[in-house]
Amino acid sequence: MAYTEDDLKEELKDKEYKYGFTSNIESDKLPPGLNEEVVHLISAKKNEPEWMLEYRLNAFRAWQKMVEPEWAHVRYPKIDFQALSYYSAPKKKGDVKWEDIDPEMKATMDKLGISMDEQKALSGVAVDFVFDSVSVKTSFQEKLKELGIIFCSFSEAVQNHPELVKKYIGTVVPTSDNFYAALNSAVFSDGSFCYIPKGVRCPMELSTYFRINEANTGQFERTLVVADEGSYVSYLEGCTAPSRDENQLHAAIVELIALDNAEIKYSTVQNWFPGDKEGKGGVYNFVTKRGICHKNAKISWTQVETGSAVTWKYPSCILKGDNSIGEFYSVAVTNHYQQADTGTKMIHLGKNTKSTIISKGISAGHSNNSYRGLVQIHKNASNARNFTQCDSLLMGDQCGAHTFPYIEAKNSTAKIEHEATTSKIGEDQIFYCNQRGIDTEKAINLIVNGYAKEVLNKLPMEFAVEAQKLLEISLEGSVG
Amino acid sequence: MIKINNLHASIDGKEILKGINLEVKAGEVHAIMGPNGSGKSTLSSVLAGREEFEVTEGSVEFDGKDLLDLSPEDRAREGLFLAFQYPVEIPGVSNINFLKTAINEKRAYLNQEPVSAKEFLGMVKEKSALVELDSKLANRSVNEGFSGGEKKRNEIFQMAMLSPKLSILDETDSGLDIDALRIVANGVNKLKSPNNATIVITHYQRLLDYIVPDFVHVLYNGKIVKSGGKELAIELEEKGYDWIKSENVEL
Numbered sequence: 132m133a134y135t136e137d138d139l140k141e142e143l144k145d146k147e148y149k150y151g152f153t154s155n156i157e158s159d160k161l162p163p164g165l166n167e168e169v170v171h172l173i174s175a176k177k178n179e180p181e182w183m184l185e186y187r188l189n190a191f192r193a194w195q196k197m198v199e200p201e202w203a204h205v206r207y208p209k210i211d212f213q214a215l216s217y218y219s220a221p222k223k224k225g226d227v228k229w230e231d232i233d234p235e236m237k238a239t240m241d242k243l244g245i246s247m248d249e250q251k252a253l254s255g256v257a258v259d260f261v262f263d264s265v266s267v268k269t270s271f272q273e274k275l276k277e278l279g280i281i282f283c284s285f286s287e288a289v290q291n292h293p294e295l296v297k298k299y300i301g302t303v304v305p306t307s308d309n310f311y312a313a314l315n316s317a318v319f320s321d322g323s324f325c326y327i328p329k330g331v332r333c334p335m336e337l338s339t340y341f342r343i344n345e346a347n348t349g350q351f352e353r354t355l356v357v358a359d360e361g362s363y364v365s366y367l368e369g370c371t372a373p374s375r376d377e378n379q380l381h382a383a384i385v386e387l388i389a390l391d392n393a394e395i396k397y398s399t400v401q402n403w404f405p406g407d408k409e410g411k412g413g414v415y416n417f418v419t420k421r422g423i424c425h426k427n428a429k430i431s432w433t434q435v436e437t438g439s440a441v442t443w444k445y446p447s448c449i450l451k452g453d454n455s456i457g458e459f460y461s462v463a464v465t466n467h468y469q470q471a472d473t474g475t476k477m478i479h480l481g482k483n484t485k486s487t488i489i490s491k492g493i494s495a496g497h498s499n500n501s502y503r504g505l506v507q508i509h510k511n512a513s514n515a516r517n518f519t520q521c522d523s524l525l526m527g528d529q530c531g532a533h534t535f536p537y538i539e540a541k542n543s544t545a546k547i548e549h550e551a552t553t554s555k556i557g558e559d560q561i562f563y564c565n566q567r568g569i570d571t572e573k574a575i576n577l578i579v580n581g582y583a584k585e586v587l588n589k590l591p592m593e594f595a596v597e598a599q600k601l602l603e604i605s606l607e608g609s610v611g
Numbered sequence: 612m613i614k615i616n617n618l619h620a621s622i623d624g625k626e627i628l629k630g631i632n633l634e635v636k637a638g639e640v641h642a643i644m645g646p647n648g649s650g651k652s653t654l655s656s657v658l659a660g661r662e663e664f665e666v667t668e669g670s671v672e673f674d675g676k677d678l679l680d681l682s683p684e685d686r687a688r689e690g691l692f693l694a695f696q697y698p699v700e701i702p703g704v705s706n707i708n709f710l711k712t713a714i715n716e717k718r719a720y721l722n723q724e725p726v727s728a729k730e731f732l733g734m735v736k737e738k739s740a741l742v743e744l745d746s747k748l749a750n751r752s753v754n755e756g757f758s759g760g761e762k763k764r765n766e767i768f769q770m771a772m773l774s775p776k777l778s779i780l781d782e783t784d785s786g787l788d789i790d791a792l793r794i795v796a797n798g799v800n801k802l803k804s805p806n807n808a809t810i811v812i813t814h815y816q817r818l819l820d821y822i823v824p825d826f827v828h829v830l831y832n833g834k835i836v837k838s839g840g841k842e843l844a845i846e847l848e849e850k851g852y853d854w855i856k857s858e859n860v861e862l
Contacts, residue, residue, distance in 0.1 A: 558662075563699040565683035566659050566692075567713035567769065568720070577712060581703025581752065 161218040167191060170317050173218050177286050177320075180293060190306035190316030197310045203472040204501040204533055205441050207415060210380060217318045217351070275333075281326040282337055285353050288324035295326055299357050303386040303421045303449070311382040311417040311443075315351045319384070322352035327362040327393075336591055338367040354385040358393035358428075365396040367594055379404075380415050381439075387422030387430055391452065394429040395422060398590050399446075400598050402438035405605075410468025410497070413440025420444065426452030426481070433589045435598040436463040436473060437605040445503065447476035450484035450512075457486040460586040462598075464605045465498030465530070474504040474535075479515040479545075488519040491583050494530035495606055501533040508545040516546045523553040524582050526575075526606070576603045612637050612777055612808045613658075613678070618669035620657045627653040629833035630669070635777070638805040642819055642844060643812045645830035646852040651812045652696060654830070655781040659693040660686050674776060687713075688720040690776030694766040694783050701753040706765065707735065709753045710772050717773065738771035742798040760791035767798040774802075779810045784818035796821030816848035831855050 161169060170191050174184040199209075275282050281292060288296050306316040323339045339354065358364050368385075381403065389395045397420075406413025416439040422430040432446040448457030459475035477486035486506065494500040500523065508515045523532035538547055556578055564574030579602055580587065587595050613635045620628040627650045635641050645651050657664045658671065660683030671678040678686060701709065715725045726734075739749055742764040754762050763783055770778055780799065784792055799809065799822050811822055819827075819841065827843040828835045831852075836859050837843065847854070 557699070559699045560701055562659075562661060562683065563695065563701070564709075564713075566687050566695075567709070567773070568684050568687035568716040569713055570682075570684045570716070573712065573716070577704050577709065578701060581701055584703040 161216050163216045164213050165215070165217055165318065169217055173318055173320065176218065177289070179289055182293075182297060183289055186301065186306065187317050187319075190313050191318075193307040194310065194313035194317055197307075197313055199310050203443050203503070204499065204535070205443060205470040205472050207441050207470075210415065212314070215380060218320055278331050278334070279328040280331060280333055281324065283324055285319070285322040285324050285355065288355075292324070292326070295357065296324065296355065299355060299386070299388055300353075301386075303388060303423050304384050304419050309419060312384055312419040315353065315382050315384045315419070319351045319353045322383070323354045325354075325356045325364065325366065327358045327364045329359045330361040331359075332362065333364040336365045336367050338369065350379070350381050350383070352383050354383070355388075356386070356395055356397070357388045358390060358395050360390045361392040362390075363394045365591060366398070367591065368397070368399045369401075369594075369597075380417070382417045383419070385418070385420040385446075387420075389422060389424045389428035389430050389455075391426040392428060393425070394431075396431045397422070397433070397446070398594055399432075399434040399436075400590075400594055400601065401434065401436045401442075402601055402605075404440075405438045405469050406440040406467065408467050408496075410440070413469070414438065415441045416444060417441075418444040420446035421449065421476075422447070422457075423449040423451055424455035424457060424484075427454045428452055429456040429458070431456075431458040431460070431589070432475065433460045433586065434462070434473075435583075435586070435590070435601065436461070436471060437601045439471070440469060442469075442471040442473055444473045445475055447478070448486065449478045449480065450486065450515075451480045452484075453481040454483045455481055456484070459486075459488045459490070460589045461489070462491045462493070462583040462586045462602070463500055463502075464493045464602060465495070465500045466605055467496040467498060469496075469498040471499070472501040472503055474502045476505040477507070477517060479506075479508045479512040479517070481512060483514045484512055485515070486517045488517070488521070489585055490519075490521045491586055492521075492523045492532050493526070493579060493582070493602075493606070494523070494532050495526040497529045499531040499533070501535060503535040503537075505537040505539070506547060507538075508540040508542050508547070510541045512542050513544045514546075515542065515544070517548065519547075519549045521549070521551040522582070523551075524579070525553065525555045575606060579603075579606060612639075612674060614672040615658075616670045616672075618654075618657070618671060619667045620653060620664045621667055622653070622664050626667070627664075627833055628657065631830075631833075631835060633828065633835060635808045635810060637776075637808055639826065640803070640809045640811065640822060640824045642822075642824035642827045642841075643810060643830055643835075644814065644816075644827060644844060644847060646856070647814070649830045650833045651814075651830055652781055655693055655779045655810075655812055658686075658779060659683060659691065684716070685720070687773075687775075688717045692770050692773055692775035692778045694763075694770055694778065694780045696782040696785060698754045698757075698762040698766055700755045700757075702755050704753050706749050706751060706753050710735075710769060713769075713773060734772060739768055741771050741801055742767045743794050744768050759786040760788065763787055763791065763795055764798070767795055767802075771798065771802055775807065777808050777810070778802075779812065781812045782814060783811070784813055784815060792818065793821060816844045819844045829855055831859055 161172065170187050174187055304312050307313055325337055327333050356366055387395050387397060403414035403416055424430050430448050436442055446459060450457050457477050463471045463473050465471050474490060475488055488504060490502045492500040492502055502521050506517045521534050525532055532553055534551055536549060540547060560578055561571055561574045564577065580599055587598055590598055615631050615633040618628055618631040619626060631654060643651055653664065657666060666679055673691060711731055718725055735749055739746055744764050748761060754765060757765060783795060787795060811824060824841050827839055827841060829837040836855060
């Protein structure tokens with residue numbers, strides 16, 4: 132293992148939200164409010180082609196007719212969408228030259244533990260760093276270019292690869308898909324774009340680090356990953372936000388397209404600011420993530436969710452092609468007053484399609500943790516198979532765990548398995564550890580990490596270590 | 612090694628231990644026998660530091676320290692080991708990882724270096740052979756899916772790995788077939804040294820055929836009512852606990 136117990140101790144010294152600092156970077160920010168003019172302005176600021184503007188305007192018009200969904204098992208005060216600012220960019224525009232990048236921003240990245248130094252980054256991670264809304268710098272671009280891999284900010288993709296963006300954007304998550312997706316499609320500011328050409332196996336993990344900095348800005352980023360026939364890519368997404376009293380809105384879209392025989396592995400570690408112990412502040416996270424699998428393709432979502440005050444998120448797979456595979460591995464931790472409603476949808480359209488869902492919820496404090504999943508087998512999807520395992524772990528007696536599994540099978544050859552368990556960290560387990568010389572805090576870490584192991588094992592090595600530490604920090608002091 | 616003086620303990624206001632006096636010296640094996648409900652398991656729980664029990668009177672000195680003043684984990688680190696009657700399952704945590712954590716916690720407490728991977732693996736190999744524990748079990752999750760016998764053997768394996776000063780075996784024989792009983796007892800006997808001590812808590816005499824005690828104490832109604840050598844256990848087996856009960860009706 133790369134880190135030692137001493138490192139961990141060092142980490143745990145400040146147990147409060149570690150990333151709660153604000154950077155003083157002058158920013159170029161639109162006044163609050165949302166109307167067609169704002170959409171025009173965003174598009175103009177980004178110098179977008181006509182078709183992109185049209186796309187945004189269509190989405191905006193669709194959004195205006197929609198209402199905020201209320202079916203999720205979460206409660207929060209109504210968001211005033213007119214009180215938010217829809218665009219914020221650091222004033223010193225991030226050019227490709229590393230030397231020109233604002234030193235404050237560099238320091239921010241240091242605190243986040245992101246090294247843009249290519250020497251240091253020999254670990255093989257290419258990072259596209261999204262600071263509020265504008266992508267700052269993308270490392271490893273040159274190296275990836277040799278293989279024909281495109282990995283850049285979404286804005287750059289719109290400028291440099293319009294044919295690809297135009298062809299795929301909105302094909303998995305249409306503009307009118309849902310309230311937040313429509314909002315994102317209208318005002319998205321930036322994000323990441325990735326294209327892997329036919330038959331290419333991306334040699335390194337591609338990574339995006341999102342961070343919300345400006346107060347009262349919604350972050351609306353978009354990620355589009357296209358894996359052409361027979362290609363492979365592993366994509367990491369990490370998210371943090373500084374502590375703020377006002378809630379910040381985050382409504383992202385991720386679209387994955389795995390063409391015939393392609394494979395996409397998409398991993399997320401999310402630790403947006405969860406609010407303080409009294410439930411004040413924190414990020415509202417309303418995300419639409421969906422992928423489509425063509426013939427023999429595979430999409431695997433892995434997520435470790437420890438942050439946000441409210442999480443509303445269902446990374447899904449449309450298994451369109453025959454023999455395609457969808458996977459969803461999730462650990463969702465809620466503590467204090469956090470609320471999470473998360474899960475997945477597996478839509479089986481093709482023959483011999485397979486899906487696996489492993490969901491591990493951990494609730495502590497006064498939090499509420501819900502799993503919501505849909506397994507849908509369509510008429511023509513013969514021999515479709517699904518396995519779902521949905522576990523909940525409770526810590527203390529003030530928290531809640533809920534499961535809402537939906538199963539719809541329209542083909543009689545379908546095989547669907549669903550397993551669910553709910554358990555409590557027992558005083559017996561803790562005492563057993565104590566009696567072996569392990570204190571309670573460590574015992575909880577052991578037990579929780581053991582419980583989540585199946586999912587943590589799916590994460591790339593470095594991410595797994597980070598995720599483990601996050602679990603520990605999130606559950607700090609949750610058992611007295 | 613351990614000196615228990617007039618120990619009283621209660622749970623939810625109900626007194627279970629009503630004045631226990633017991634001294635165990637290094638190198639000794641003591642057996643505590645008694646009918647169900649006499650307070651045998653309460654005694655081991657109180658010594659190990661289970662919170663539900665409240666010590667209302669008395670003192671316990673362990674290797675010169677006030678045992679009751681220490682947290683459960685510190686008691687363990689000081690060298691007190693409890694082999695559980697019902698070992699707990701911890702899914703997803705490998706036996707190996709669990710033990711390594713336990714050993715290093717103890718070492719850190721004693722200002723010692725963490726165990727090296729090589730040394731640790733050597734220990735695992737040696738100690739698991741002691742209780743004929745399949746090395747595969749060492750890699751499985753703690754007690755998860757173990758048979759009753761495997762769980763008990765695993766307790767003795769952990770004991771061997773942690774080399775405690777004082778081991779308390781709480782009804783380790785319960786639920787064991789005769790072969791497992793022999794294996795477990797052999798393990799305990801091999802670990803015996805002039806520097807450590809063992810308290811064997813049991814309902815039946817048969818375990819004492821394998822682990823021969825230096826002293827036998829009979830616990831009844833929260834008190835030690837009779838003490839003697841190993842022959843006391845045999846007498847008890849013959850006469851049954853009713854013998855003790857009739858002698859102590861006033862209790």
